[in-house]
Amino acid sequence: MGELVVEKHTKYIVTVEKSKDSFESVVMEHLRLNGAYWGLTTLDIMGKLDVVDQDEVVSWIMQCQHESGGFGGNIGHDPHLLYTLSAIQVLGLFNKTDVLDIDKVANYIAGLQNADGSFNGDIWGEVDTRFSYIAICSLALLRRLDKINVEKAVEYIVSCKNVDGGFGCTPGAESHAGQIFCCVGALAITGSLDRVDKDLLGWWLCERQLKSGGLNGRPEKLADVCYSWWVLSSLIMIDRVHWIDKDKLIKFILDCQDKEKGGISDRPDDAVDVFHTYFGVAGLSLLEYPGLKPVDPAYALPVDVVNRIFFSK
Amino acid sequence: MSSDEDQGTIRTPISQRPEWADIEPVPQHDGPNPVVAIAYTDEFVETMDYFRAIYLGNELSTRALHLTAEAIKLNPGNYTIWQFRRQILEALGTELHEELDFVEQIAAASSKNYQIWHHRRWVADKLGPEAVAKEFEFTKKCFDQDAKHYHAWCHRQWVLQAFGGWENELNYCQRLIEDDIFNNSAWNQRFFVITRSPLLGGLEAMRTSEVSYTINSIKAHPENESPWRYLRGLYKNDLQSLATDPLVASICLEVLNTKSNLVHALNMLLDLVSHGLQASEGLRNVVDSLVLDSAPSDLDMARKISLVLELVDPMRANYWRWRRSTVTAQTAPFQNVEGITGLTL
Ligand SMILES: [Zn+2]
Numbered sequence: 001m002g003e004l005v006v007e008k009h010t011k012y013i014v015t016v017e018k019s020k021d022s023f024e025s026v027v028m029e030h031l032r033l034n035g036a037y038w039g040l041t042t043l044d045i046m047g048k049l050d051v052v053d054q055d056e057v058v059s060w061i062m063q064c065q066h067e068s069g070g071f072g073g074n075i076g077h078d079p080h081l082l083y084t085l086s087a088i089q090v091l092g093l094f095n096k097t098d099v100l101d102i103d104k105v106a107n108y109i110a111g112l113q114n115a116d117g118s119f120n121g122d123i124w125g126e127v128d129t130r131f132s133y134i135a136i137c138s139l140a141l142l143r144r145l146d147k148i149n150v151e152k153a154v155e156y157i158v159s160c161k162n163v164d165g166g167f168g169c170t171p172g173a174e175s176h177a178g179q180i181f182c183c184v185g186a187l188a189i190t191g192s193l194d195r196v197d198k199d200l201l202g203w204w205l206c207e208r209q210l211k212s213g214g215l216n217g218r219p220e221k222l223a224d225v226c227y228s229w230w231v232l233s234s235l236i237m238i239d240r241v242h243w244i245d246k247d248k249l250i251k252f253i254l255d256c257q258d259k260e261k262g263g264i265s266d267r268p269d270d271a272v273d274v275f276h277t278y279f280g281v282a283g284l285s286l287l288e289y290p291g292l293k294p295v296d297p298a299y300a301l302p303v304d305v306v307n308r309i310f311f312s313k
Numbered sequence: 314m315s316s317d318e319d320q321g322t323i324r325t326p327i328s329q330r331p332e333w334a335d336i337e338p339v340p341q342h343d344g345p346n347p348v349v350a351i352a353y354t355d356e357f358v359e360t361m362d363y364f365r366a367i368y369l370g371n372e373l374s375t376r377a378l379h380l381t382a383e384a385i386k387l388n389p390g391n392y393t394i395w396q397f398r399r400q401i402l403e404a405l406g407t408e409l410h411e412e413l414d415f416v417e418q419i420a421a422a423s424s425k426n427y428q429i430w431h432h433r434r435w436v437a438d439k440l441g442p443e444a445v446a447k448e449f450e451f452t453k454k455c456f457d458q459d460a461k462h463y464h465a466w467c468h469r470q471w472v473l474q475a476f477g478g479w480e481n482e483l484n485y486c487q488r489l490i491e492d493d494i495f496n497n498s499a500w501n502q503r504f505f506v507i508t509r510s511p512l513l514g515g516l517e518a519m520r521t522s523e524v525s526y527t528i529n530s531i532k533a534h535p536e537n538e539s540p541w542r543y544l545r546g547l548y549k550n551d552l553q554s555l556a557t558d559p560l561v562a563s564i565c566l567e568v569l570n571t572k573s574n575l576v577h578a579l580n581m582l583l584d585l586v587s588h589g590l591q592a593s594e595g596l597r598n599v600v601d602s603l604v605l606d607s608a609p610s611d612l613d614m615a616r617k618i619s620l621v622l623e624l625v626d627p628m629r630a631n632y633w634r635w636r637r638s639t640v641t642a643q644t645a646p647f648q649n650v651e652g653i654t655g656l657t658l
Contacts, residue, residue, distance in 0.1 A: 030393060072393070076365060076369075076393075078396050124396060124399065126431045162501070162504075162546075163549050169463075172508075172509060173470060173501075174466060176463060202632075207629075209628055218461065219495070219538050220461075220495045220496070243629060243631050243632040244629070244631075245628045248628070
């Protein structure tokens with residue numbers, strides 16, 4: 001089935017990170033902080049984080065922060081939860097969270113919680129269980145979960161649970177593997193996994209595996225490498241990952257590599273991007289592929305990084 | 314909207330437009346000036362440079378509004394531009410019906426980004442109930458392209474809950490399911506309607522008619538997981554009643570008798586048996602006919618079913634093996650009781 005071409009992927013990520021003037025990077029400019037998280041986490045999982053200049057990245061990240069405490073997707077962009085989590089995660093990778101004014105960031109996040117427990121993504125008021133996850137994960141990494149009403153946050157997530165055991169973006173919305181990752185992740189972090197119907201959800205999740213070995217995110221959709229992450233991490237968090245065929249999934253992910261230029265695509269023979277490269281490599285790590293650092297399924301960071309954050313003073 | 318927002322007109326570079334002469338463009342912070350190979354990138358870079366200038370100057374003007382339209386067309390995923398556009402719309406008190414047309418124009422090119430939907434909701438929320446018809450029409454157009462469009466379904470659910478318009482929603486779901494019976498989004502919407510519509514009386518009132526609708530859908534395509542899950546959903550928190558509904562057992566039998574597309578029917582039967590169904594002779598016979606001859610002949614029904622499932626769905630063999638183990642545990646007390654009864658006799 002071929003191997004993970006680590007050196008090629010490393011080169012690909014470094015090239016994408018550096019090519020600020022390529023057309024792709026101009027269009028992606030507004031979410032560069034997400035891109036940095038995907039690229040740098042992938043490098044760390046592959047044991048290659050030392051190829052980047054940490055100080056340069058850290059100083060750039062700090063320039064993305066606003067007065068409010070939140071981070072924009074790049075310098076000069078408005079703050080949003082999506083990029084605030086990426087900033088915290090990347091600083092965590094470099095063991096640099098101490099450069100943050102932790103309470104300031106935490107207050108920004110806590111200020112986005114609504115009376116029903118849900119979270120807005122920013123001051124414009126979009127509500128989505130993705131933002132519940134982001135807020136809870138960020139605050140946990142900052143060790144400031146006490147700033148929000150965790151009980152209400154959990155109740156809101158549970159109100160998005162469907163009869164198939166899955167979760168959607170708002171109450172009544174269709175179950176979707178990406179949303180399920182967010183909801184299960186948030187419940188895992190807050191110690192509320194007893195609110196998940198694990199057997200029912202586990203069955204829905206393992207039904208996502210198709211004949212190709214790949215996973216889809218909803219019934220009757222195509223398999224896609226990014227769901228290796230969302231479905232797998234959810235299965236691991238609810239302790240049901242042995243219900244899928246791991247070898248077939250590993251083969252599917254490896255078949256999505258560009259073996260010449262590096263990078264991983266959504267499905268075999270499509271164009272590669274950093275997003276799917278991250279999900280492919282992180283998925284392989286969850287599948288215990290040799291040579292990769294283990295990844296924490298809830299925090300979406302290498303386990304050693306998470307341990308360093310929680311067990312340091 | 315102004316002519317430069319219309320598609321198809323030849324673009325004058327902003328630097329050559331007299332109304333922008335007083336603005337100094339602000340280039341992107343963190344990179345060298347791109348060596349641009351294609352005209353589209355030229356346009357992109359220039360537009361963003363002018364956008365940065367008005368954004369940093371917090372210019373909430375009509376020309377700024379027009380510029381955000383140009384910038385959004387080039388990069389609809391850029392949330393900062395959308396947010397600034399909302400600030401301008403608020404400051405100018407702009408009539409918002411036209412804004413719906415603008416969103417529609419952008420969505421026609423790419424409707425799969427969060428910004429479009431967030432903005433649309435913001436506008437619809439300001440317009441209130443008068444937006445309902447237009448929002449239904451807009452989502453319908455999206456479903457014509459992609460009937461499982463996640464953002465569009467969420468938007469439609471929000472409109473229903475915020476402003477109503479439930480009258481035809483069940484019919485609408487029906488139509489979409491007829492178009493594509495495998496459309497899980499439409500099945501989900503159907504469940505949303507029967508459980509949340511203020512007009513239908515709730516799940517229990519709808520159960521009988523919904524069970525029969527669902528069973529007919531299963532008959533048409535027994536390999537379709539959506540109606541099977543929907544059927545379970547109709548008996549939410551009450552699998553005992555599911556197990557005693559004769560229609561459910563009989564659809565299992567009907568599918569199993571065809572000897573194809575067995576997984577969902579067997580899985581349902583396994584649930585029924587685990588929740589107290591005494592299998593009919595027909596069901597017992599058909600399961601027996603599916604079990605390998607090598608299997609022990611004294612197995613109970615539930616374990617036979619899970620053995621067949623392991624065979625027909627090898628990818629999830631571990632799951633079915635686990636089901637077999639829990640089934641055994643569940644039925645064990647009954648066997649014990651029988652055993653004890655036998656002893657005392
Ligand atoms: Zn994908």
